[in-house]
Amino acid sequence: MKYFSINPSANLAGLVRCFWVLEMDSFSGVPYIHRTMADGCVEMVFHYQGVFEELLGNEQQITSFSSGISGPSQQFRRFSIDQRFGIFGVYLYPFAMSELFDIPALALTNEMIDMTTILGTTGKELEEKIMLAPDNQTRVAIISQFLESKLARRKVKHNGMSETIRQIIRTDGSSNVQRLADDSFLSMRQFQRNFKEYAGFSPKLFTRIIRFQTALRKYSEKESLSLTDIAYNCGYYDQSHFIHDFKEFSGHHPGSYFSGKAEGTKWITV
Structure with a gap:
């Protein structure tokens, strides 16, 4: 592979x-x-x-x-x-x-x-x-x-929502949604509606997915960190929230995934 x-x-x-x-x-x-x-x-x-x-x-x-x-x-x-x-x-x-x-x-x-x-x-x-x-x-x-x-x-040359999405990705999903809305000079309702059009999800769900992707990208079975350490490093409140999101978004328990033996991970671990 x-x-x-x-x-x-x-x-x-x-x-x-x-x-x-x-x-x-x-x-x-x-x-x-x-x-x-x-x-x-x-x-x-x-x-x-x-x-x-x-x-x-x-x-x-x-x-x-x-x-x-x-x-x-x-x-x-x-x-x-x-x-x-x-x-x-x-x-x-x-x-x-x-x-x-x-x-x-x-x-x-x-x-x-x-x-x-x-x-x-x-x-x-x-x-x-x-x-x-x-x-x-x-x-x-x-x-x-x-x-x-x-x-x-392209018709769209400068789109403020694009930069907001990039910022969430750059910060690994740790950006504060209320602060992002304030910085865009939009009400929270307007911000959420515009954000969803360009990102496909609400700001809250999008940041959850980016945090999950951060965990996939930064850690592998070679890491000696515990699940609690990974959860903390990726901005989760606690291990239970991390496990919940990981199972929802991948179908794997994180312990199984990071063992390198889970289904569909061969291309990552080789």
């Missing part, structure tokens, strides 16, 4: 957090289970080799898209594949969809929509270019050119 990320160009850094690649070059005969978790950001995803089956309840499953957009999510989803695969992703700030495609993040919340449905003919052409690219550096060049062309034509 191989995972790596690539930084965007300076022109795109305000909208794109990174590009990423996940590949499995050999198949052992045992299906690989991949688990997506709650995330406050948006992803453009291209399966250039292999297509996953999404595992639903009651032992049902459906074929996932070959390329599409995954919106801000407060839930986890499970996928399976029994062959080699390669995935190329674009990790976007949630407000990027509004600024680049005039699609509010709220319209994509907890949704996974195939590329053609959401971007039409343009999405189909983009998918074909990404799928036919000889390597991931070429894929980065293709998607960068596409996004920069959208960036040059």
Whole structure:
């Protein structure tokens, strides 16, 4: 299993957090289970080799898209594949969809929509270019050119809510919501309504998801910290709140996840 990320160009850094690649070059005969978790950001995803089956309840499953957009999510989803695969992703700030495609993040919340449905003919052409690219550096060049062309034509040049969302992410979800509303010179009701349009969630739920993502990013099974230490370091009031949010957003107890043996964590721990 191989995972790596690539930084965007300076022109795109305000909208794109990174590009990423996940590949499995050999198949052992045992299906690989991949688990997506709650995330406050948006992803453009291209399966250039292999297509996953999404595992639903009651032992049902459906074929996932070959390329599409995954919106801000407060839930986890499970996928399976029994062959080699390669995935190329674009990790976007949630407000990027509004600024680049005039699609509010709220319209994509907890949704996974195939590329053609959401971007039409343009999405189909983009998918074909990404799928036919000889390597991931070429894929980065293709998607960068596409996004920069959208960036040059965007109508929204300065959006205060975008900076507010970036601040919450920069501070790992520790920003005070009331202070953010005051700084925006909006009433709390106006602030919450505008924030939800650009982030997909209320400010409170968004900060909870960002704190959860901080725990995923900063700690691994190699850390000697206790769950209480991790909870405190990530801004949780206590361990019980940390465990509650972690189970809600990942489906795992944090003790199981950080052991490195939980389902869907192989790409993280290798």
